[in-house]
Amino acid sequence: MPETASGPPAARSRRRTALLAGGVLTAVAAVTAGVLAAAGSGGGRQQARTADGLRHTTVEVTSAHCGRGWTHPEPGRQVFELRNTSGAAAEVYLTDAKTGAVYGEVEGLAPGTERPIRVTLGKGAYAFKCLPDDADAVTGPTVQITGGNVRSGPAAVPVTQQQLIPPTLAYQKWIGARTVELANKTDVLRAAIDRGDLPAARAAWLPAHLVYERMGAAYGTFGDADSAINRTTAGLSGGVRDAGFTGFHRVEYGLWHGESAGSLRGPAGRLDQAVHALRDSWPDQRMDPADVGLRAHEILENTVQLELTGRTDYGSGTNLATARANLDGTRVLLGCLRPLLKTRDKDLSGLDSWMTRARRTLDGGEHDGHWTALDALPRAQREKIDADLGELVERLADVAALTDVRRTA
Template sequence: MPETPRKSAGTATRLMLAGAAVLVLLGIGAFWLAARRTAAPPAADEIVVTVNDATCEPATLEVPAGRRTFRIHNASDRPLEWEILDGVMVVAERENIAPGLNATLSQRLAPGTYEITCGLLSNPRGTLTVVATAESEARQAAPETREFIGPLSEYRVYLGRRSGQVLTATAALSERIAAGDVEGAKAAWTAARVPWREIAPVSARWSDLTNGMDPQADYLAKREEDPGFTGFHRIEYGLWSQGTTEGLQPAADKLLADAATLKERLGALDLAPADLAGNAAAFAQRVADQATGSQTPYSHTELAEFSADLDGIAKSALLVDPLVAAASPATSEALHKALGNARSVLDGFMVEGAWPSYDTIDTAGREKIAQAFAAVAGAAGAYNAAIGLE
């Protein structure tokens, strides 16, 4: 029996849609290959590090002290982050480096021996040796100014209050999980995340706490099934993706203990003047790296977190703004402009006063957020040089 016109039209439509889907996939593939092939060659002063599934190449580096630029090439098949670590402290990092692509990182390095991460959190770390120079020795001898006592004291109070809020909210989260209250646990989890992100310019520098409280499944060998998948995102996965509190109590108890450790560390933290703007700039770049991906992949609450990030970045950097404004008005103006633009970009996504789910934000929107935070990172990164701290 011959096919009816309606069936023929339906078949043709399905074939057209299938063909269009194939073309889209081919286009994405072509774009990815083009990105791999057309990446600009490294500059003469860039230090190239290739990260594969198991290690860094080279895994042992030696560089002179001072500002150094690294080009990180991801030769693995998963997104990765690359960090320079001083013990448990993160000196510098780049996140969300896509497979086959590169990211650059510039950091002023003091003499010493550091570790570098090489792909998955479980991979062996490499070694970075920074050799002293005449310039670095002179910088170490430079005295600190009394003008920073007030800003540093104010920031310590801020960190103490916010870390107390994290501890209170994680305690409530543990209680709600123990009670089997999914909705109550979600509310407590969300309440904990805001102050956690506000103090991230500092807390994110402790790699051991970050890897215990905030590890992403993508950076673990077995993803959600990995024993190292704990902390906020393990709980987030259980509450939002699985819809249950079952099995979450050990993660909640550990998170609460880690929150107490965080508060203790912040209370004893010895901040340097350069940390105020420096940590803000480093964290703003981290957020820029995260914005194109998914920071809370199960609850999709990224926009609320980016808003808290911006508040924390502004609090840290602007404590030295009066000094910067007196020394270099243009530098101060640039950061205020970047912060205002980032706030405008984020607020532009609100729907009736509420943050929409991040999975509704398209690639262009995410890139706009990333660019806004990158601009904040660049502007805040100029603060220390303007007041003689770099």
């Protein structure tokens, strides 16, 4: 994906903030030492190689002089120090002059500030695009690189909101079918508790919960329904005894901690009502197309943070099953996005391979329909699960970046 530099917190988009947390910021920080070493000799001129061994070029960011300063183009790995000498904050893209593909970008570049991007450029035509706040985009002069055998990249051809509508609608339709399935399975869970059959309720709990866990990319659209259906004790002063502790995990706690069927009828009934309300309201909901690529990354990011740490286990010991369901949900969303990714993600086959690897790794925790609890896993197996899912999360960050809706005008 293209190099991304973070702007001031108020100027960052939700997607890029998430990506910075995932590791892109490290690449930007690695450049900083070299930039600081060269800052004293700066000006608006081409700079020599610095402590990082890369060529540094100071580029001006203004509406009148977007990209001024890049006068001696060369191929290879290099750093552009983007200096905003205007009176307004701006986004800045380094683009392929022919295709519009973005090789590097800076968000929220405030007046009087400077920020680096690091890119690899080969033979081709390039141009900086400056997008000031509350003003039209300005494209700077085209710069030609004519020599060398360096391969440019990575880069992302921007997607439009319109292009994201078909995959979003396809995913919404899939979610609609899942809400029906969820209601049916939650009915089974509630019925078992109502008749006092706790073994049957424990058997029914996981199938119902996994349906919900496969729907992770839609949680933001669910609104308050998500808390009613799948809340944990996080932020609740009363913990598991707090009246705000509701949904699947409240029922899970009771089923695996010796509570009576009578005490669980209320929580199970409220869970069932919340699920039916979600099913009935879903046809009127609309997901934001700009969010779907980010969700593909967030689902498994949350899995690593919550499920693989055991923070969401309230007695059933089924975190690995939940992680597997999250993976299934991610695969569905990637399938909807595939038409856009095929022309943008050069490592899509590699992502597919890691999805398959993660599935096999998680499936190693299931035996004859029973899932091993995290604390019962051998250390080597748990480390492998953590490593494989962690690597997959890093690769999914590219999907979020490639499907980001960027300003073009």
